[in-house]
Amino acid sequence: MEISIINKIRKRTDRFVESQLLKIGRVLDVRVWETGNIIEVDLHLPMANIKRWTRVPFIKFRVSELCFQDYTPFGWDDETGTCSILIDTSDSGAGSRWANSLRTGDQVYYLKIEHQAQPPHLTDMVVGLADASSLGYLLALQYLTLPGSRFDGAVLLDSPGAGQLFKDYFDSPVTILANYNEMADWLMMEGFCTTHTSFYLSGTHSLVKPLHKALKILGHTKIHIYESDLSL
CATH class of the missing domain: 3.40.50.80 (Nucleotide-binding domain of ferredoxin-NADP reductase (FNR) module)
Structure with missing residues (x-):
């Protein structure tokens, strides 16, 4: 009984912390490739400082309760605050389930945006x-x-x-x-x-x-x- 109560308190605390830290984006379009288990998602991320993306970025999206997965955006536009991601759904993990659930107009939540340590080499x-x-x-x-x-x-x-x-x-x-x-x-x-x-x-x-x-x-x-x- 005590363990159950502690777990409930922990989950509530985690949800509260999560809600304070998460940033919000919106799904503009979802395209499911005809073959290959790939889903392409266009996003609007108004809270992201896309002008600073000079190294490969990784967005840590919330794909289920207290579960996050990194996806790399591409084709970004800092003026409109938009980008796209490609999600491989060949497995049955939380990321695949999240991708399959997305619809145009949905909100998405992400914890942070990180970047690869080094930008692409300037001359190589x-x-x-x-x-x-x-x-x-x-x-x-x-x-x-x-x-x-x-x-x-x-x-x-x-x-x-x-x-x-x-x-x-x-x-x-x-x-x-x-x-x-x-x-x-x-x-x-x-x-x-x-x-x-x-x-x-x-x-x-x-x-x-x-x-x-x-x-x-x-x-x-x-x-x-x-x-x-x-x-x-």
Whole structure:
């Protein structure tokens, strides 16, 4: 009985703290891709200082009670306070359930906006490597890399249809690959310069860890990592 009461008090306290800290946004549009378990969401975030997004941002959204998930916005506009996110719904987690529940006009809540420690390198070739959970990360990285000719990348998408939709929807040089072995082969064939190439890895731990190891074997040392399967 005492434990039950303590848990109730704790939940009420957490909800109160959460309500004081959360910022509010609004869903402008929701597009469910025909294939690939991807949901694209356009957002209005009037409380966000988008002018300061000079490094890849990560928005910590509340996806369920006392559960938060990071998503990377892309295509942002500081004048209108708008951006978009891409959500991989291939699993049955809280983030997927949240994404599937979103409708135009809904309010969304986020705790904070953080940024990758370093901006894209100013002179190196910038190469982004990711999986379906980090499509937005690649688009944000591309957006921040100027000139755009310095950007290249690859993404793992096990659905050919999703890969084609990505190419149809976005003007991006990112290569679509089906599995890790294809990505490893692609890296070897591209032969990126070890001195003047900076790599930015984002995705699940099962992709990021072996990729990091493979790049080190190839002699690369400029490797920046963000794992997408982290939640609070």
